[in-house]
Amino acid sequence: xxxxxxxxxxxxxxxxxxxxxxxxxxxxxxFVVYPxxxxxxxxxxFGGILTFLLATQIVTGIxxxxxxxxxxxxxFNSVEHIMRDVNYGWMLRYIxxxxxxxxxxxxxxxxxxxxxxxxxxxxxxVLWILGVILLLLMIVTGFMGYVLPWGxxxxxxxxxxxxxxxxxxxxxxxxxxxxxxxxxxxxxxxNRFYSLHYLLPFVIVGVVVLHVWAxxxxxxxxxxxxxxxxxxxxxxxxxxxxxxxxxxLAVFLVLFAYFVFYAPNYLGHPDxxxxxxxxxxxxxxxxxxxxLPFYAILRAVPDKLGGVALLGASVxxxxxxxxxxxxxxxxxRYRPRYRFFFWLFVATCVGLGxxxxxxxxxxxxxxxxxxxxxxxxxFLVVLPLLGRYEKTLPVPGSIxxxxxxxxxxxxxxxIMLAGLIGFSSPSVAAEADTPxxxxxxxxxxxxxxDRGQIQRGFRVYREVCQTCHGLxxxxxxxxxxxxxxEFTRAQAAAVAAEYQVAAEPDDQGEVKDRPGRLxxxxxxxxxNENQARARFNGVPPxxxxxxxxxxxxxxxxxxxxxxxxQYQEHGAxxxxxxxxxxSDAPAGVxxxxxxxxxxxxxxxxxxxxxxxxxxRITTNGKPVYDDDTPATVNQMARDLTAxxxxxxxxxxxxxxxxxxxxxxxxxxxxxxxxxxxKKVWKSLGAHG
Amino acid sequence: xxxxxxxxxxxxxxxxxxxxxxxxxGAAAALVPLVAQMNPDASxxxxxxxxxxxxxxxxxxxxxxxxxxxxxxxxxxxxxxxIEDAQSVDVARLPDPQPDSARVKPKREQWQVLIGICTHLxxxxxxxxxxxxxxxxxxxxSVYDTSGRIRSGPAPTNLPxxxxxxxxxxxxxxx
Numbered sequence: 001x002x003x004x005x006x007x008x009x010x011x012x013x014x015x016x017x018x019x020x021x022x023x024x025x026x027x028x029x030x031f032v033v034y035p036x037x038x039x040x041x042x043x044x045x046f047g048g049i050l051t052f053l054l055a056t057q058i059v060t061g062i063x064x065x066x067x068x069x070x071x072x073x074x075x076f077n078s079v080e081h082i083m084r085d086v087n088y089g090w091m092l093r094y095i096x097x098x099x100x101x102x103x104x105x106x107x108x109x110x111x112x113x114x115x116x117x118x119x120x121x122x123x124x125x126v127l128w129i130l131g132v133i134l135l136l137l138m139i140v141t142g143f144m145g146y147v148l149p150w151g152x153x154x155x156x157x158x159x160x161x162x163x164x165x166x167x168x169x170x171x172x173x174x175x176x177x178x179x180x181x182x183x184x185x186x187x188x189x190x191n192r193f194y195s196l197h198y199l200l201p202f203v204i205v206g207v208v209v210l211h212v213w214a215x216x217x218x219x220x221x222x223x224x225x226x227x228x229x230x231x232x233x234x235x236x237x238x239x240x241x242x243x244x245x246x247x248x249l250a251v252f253l254v255l256f257a258y259f260v261f262y263a264p265n266y267l268g269h270p271d272x273x274x275x276x277x278x279x280x281x282x283x284x285x286x287x288x289x290x291x292l293p294f295y296a297i298l299r300a301v302p303d304k305l306g307g308v309a310l311l312g313a314s315v316x317x318x319x320x321x322x323x324x325x326x327x328x329x330x331x332x333r334y335r336p337r338y339r340f341f342f343w344l345f346v347a348t349c350v351g352l353g354x355x356x357x358x359x360x361x362x363x364x365x366x367x368x369x370x371x372x373x374x375x376x377x378x379f380l381v382v383l384p385l386l387g388r389y390e391k392t393l394p395v396p397g398s399i400x401x402x403x404x405x406x407x408x409x410x411x412x413x414x415i416m417l418a419g420l421i422g423f424s425s426p427s428v429a430a431e432a433d434t435p436x437x438x439x440x441x442x443x444x445x446x447x448x449x450d451r452g453q454i455q456r457g458f459r460v461y462r463e464v465c466q467t468c469h470g471l472x473x474x475x476x477x478x479x480x481x482x483x484x485x486e487f488t489r490a491q492a493a494a495v496a497a498e499y500q501v502a503a504e505p506d507d508q509g510e511v512k513d514r515p516g517r518l519x520x521x522x523x524x525x526x527x528n529e530n531q532a533r534a535r536f537n538g539v540p541p542x543x544x545x546x547x548x549x550x551x552x553x554x555x556x557x558x559x560x561x562x563x564x565x566q567y568q569e570h571g572a573x574x575x576x577x578x579x580x581x582x583s584d585a586p587a588g589v590x591x592x593x594x595x596x597x598x599x600x601x602x603x604x605x606x607x608x609x610x611x612x613x614x615x616r617i618t619t620n621g622k623p624v625y626d627d628d629t630p631a632t633v634n635q636m637a638r639d640l641t642a643x644x645x646x647x648x649x650x651x652x653x654x655x656x657x658x659x660x661x662x663x664x665x666x667x668x669x670x671x672x673x674x675x676x677x678k679k680v681w682k683s684l685g686a687h688g
Numbered sequence: 689x690x691x692x693x694x695x696x697x698x699x700x701x702x703x704x705x706x707x708x709x710x711x712x713x714g715a716a717a718a719l720v721p722l723v724a725q726m727n728p729d730a731s732x733x734x735x736x737x738x739x740x741x742x743x744x745x746x747x748x749x750x751x752x753x754x755x756x757x758x759x760x761x762x763x764x765x766x767x768x769x770x771i772e773d774a775q776s777v778d779v780a781r782l783p784d785p786q787p788d789s790a791r792v793k794p795k796r797e798q799w800q801v802l803i804g805i806c807t808h809l810x811x812x813x814x815x816x817x818x819x820x821x822x823x824x825x826x827x828x829x830s831v832y833d834t835s836g837r838i839r840s841g842p843a844p845t846n847l848p849x850x851x852x853x854x855x856x857x858x859x860x861x862x863x
Contacts, residue, residue, distance in 0.1 A: 085730040088721035477734050519734035672707040
């Protein structure tokens with residue numbers, strides 16, 4: 001990089017400042033006149049995208065920390081408080097949760113780009129290793145963040161991941177106890193994870209600074225993998241790279257916003273909407289999609305220590321890439337054999353990811369073993385051998401020559417979308433029947449609740465469910481808020497007054513019950529779980545979040561299709577199926593005492609007796625609702641489910657409405673940036 | 689670039705300005721949720737609904753404290769002497785002139801309801817103290833009389849009154 005123009009301050013203050021703290025000069029030389037290879041394609045925009053995502057995670061994270069309570073008794077409810085009561089809280093949390101997925105998606109693309117074009121080769125080894133350190137920090141930070149909502153998946157992820165250390169000989173157990181701060185996962189664990197989850201992003205920022213510093217020392221690699229030699233090989237960072245990064249960031253944000261506003265729970269797990277329960281492990285626990293390949297490697301090894309060791313090695317081996325790949329040619333463009341093996345490696349990673357989402361049994365484990373072996377063989381066998389025996393193609397003399405020979409590369413959006421294969425997890429074991437798909441007014445990008453339907457559903461809840469099932473996250477005032485059943489405030493207050501809630505201590509210090517007010521929540525049907533067990537022969541789950549806490553496995557390729565068709569109503573469909581799915585047990589099967597056969601319930605035997613029967617809802621002696629809708633079992637099941645969809649996601653309507661505005665804005669903005677980019681780059685073409 | 693015509697220039701400038709403007713609008717819109725989330729949330733607002741207080745048990749001469757929206761509300765059942773003291777002051781000479789009648793409900797002079805937060809810097813004054821036997825703020829020495837009016841010290845204004853009304857002779861609703 002021969003000397004480019006340095007910053008010459010014009011006014012007196014900037015001259016004074018520059019002599020003392022040359023920060024303007026640093027920015028000018030690093031982000032304005034800094035020469036970038038002019039042949040960079042859109043895969044090179046992911047560094048900028050990652051920087052943006054890191055900033056987004058930090059800003060939304062700081063905001064969430066203002067409302068979150070790191071305590072085992074309050075964490076789950078404080079997250080629901082954010083989702084329900086905090087202004088725009090649902091949006092900020094969904095941005096943060098999906099932002100983590102976007103961060104890993106962009107990070108993986110960024111790394112694979114480096115692997116394809118040989119960006120780790122001399123003199124960029126340290127730059128690459130800093131990137132591997134960033135990946136490790138991301139993995140740890142993401143894991144700790146996932147624990148904070150303190151749902152079932154949070155709790156059991158914390159249990160499983162910390163137990164990895166117990167595989168170490170001698171020091172294993174003491175280390176696990178030290179990590180927990182107790183004899184099991186508990187409040188000390190949650191508190192320290194919260195503290196570290198706040199700290200680590202700033203460590204990531206520090207390493208990013210080193211990463212960018214190292215980049216600016218050695219310069220960027222490029223798709224042809226040859227160093228710039230003349231002025232016409234490069235374009236200045238601003239405006240050329242800035243506008244290109246900006247355009248593709250806007251395109252990436254369309255994808256990000258799609259998840260946040262239209263499929264916010266697609267990448268998550270229904271089980272994490274069930275509060276942590278140290279006594280019950282979910283039947284099928286899987287990590288978030290971005291850890292699945294590593295998880296598959298862990299489970300492929302039939303030995304505790306061996307599995308943990310290979311899991312660690314699968315990340316650490318990346319750091320040795322610059323020395324394992326001995327080829328003198330950097331870019332896969334001029335390495336036909338390597339190109340094949342690169343895509344084979346990508347397929348291996350995707351395959352491991354898919355296997356990681358499957359139960360660890362039978363053919364899945366066998367396939368995972370084959371792919372695990374290939375994963376390591378790629379680094380330890382294929383790359384060293386290719387370096388020796390591959391016949392590479394002739395490399396062009398200069399970047400300018402390469403650019404003039406080739407038409408500019410096409411956009412990569414389609415590939416990127418195809419690469420984004422989320423692995424939605426099952427929450428209900430596969431043995432049960434698949435619930436039939438229902439039509440819902442709240443489905444799709446323009447979905448809205450049917451007010452009459454959720455009002456009817458509320459009546460079903462009150463007359464059928466509430467003697468056993470609570471609705472603890474819902475306040476009476478919610479009944480009168482926009483986007484819900486939209487009762488009048490007077491109606492909601494009248495409903496509240498029908499319930500008895502614990503009053504504040506009176507003058508004598510006695511705590512008595514008083515009629516509910518709008519600001520109160522629905523009182524619990526039982527004082528504690530022991531009382532519930534004694535009364536109901538089990539603990540009837542709270543229904544506030546039940547629709548989001550249930551689902552069923554769709555399987556490949558449906559979970560991919562669901563993303564595009566916006567089929568997000570798995571929980572609602574399951575609930576209707578369950579409520580209407582009671583029947584006599586098939587011949588030869590007898591239900592254990594106190595249970596009832598239901599073909600949609602995983603395991604089939606359910607402690608809840610069939611709750612909905614014809615005649616449970618009557619108006620003036622007839623089996624109809626107040627609005628004359630016939631109260632059939634199917635109608636009641638659908639109305640109740642729609643009501644519970646609202647209690648689970650009270651801001652659903654606002655989410656879809658704002659989502660449409662955001663999507664329209666982003667499409668317009670991306671279009672404008674595209675034309676601006678074309679104009680800007682046209683001037684470079686004139687230079688030849 | 690010498691060949692660029694002025695028409696192209698105009699078109700290009702318009703594109704740049706339009707792109708910049710749309711970007712600025714987007715950035716400003718993104719700030720809205722970040723700022724709004726710091727305002728009181730829906731549960732806080734709901735919990736700030738009006739409260740009712742039974743005045744029956746409060747003895748003459750007694751001051752009780754209740755909380756409304758997290759603020760201490762003083763309810764002072766004033767004695768005849770305290771009422772006379774408050775009414776006989778030369779209003780014009782007060783730092784924040786206000787007659788006692790403007791600080792109580794008509795015909796309910798014995799009930800004085802005010803927000804017990806010193807208007808200086810927010811400490812809670814002590815009742816039945818200070819030179820006027822009204823309220824005295826221990827933080828920085830502001831002295832209020834039995835009507836809650838500032839008489840001396842650094843506080844700029846009288847103790848504020850919460851919105852309240854009598855629902856019966858012995859019951860008020862604050863808020």
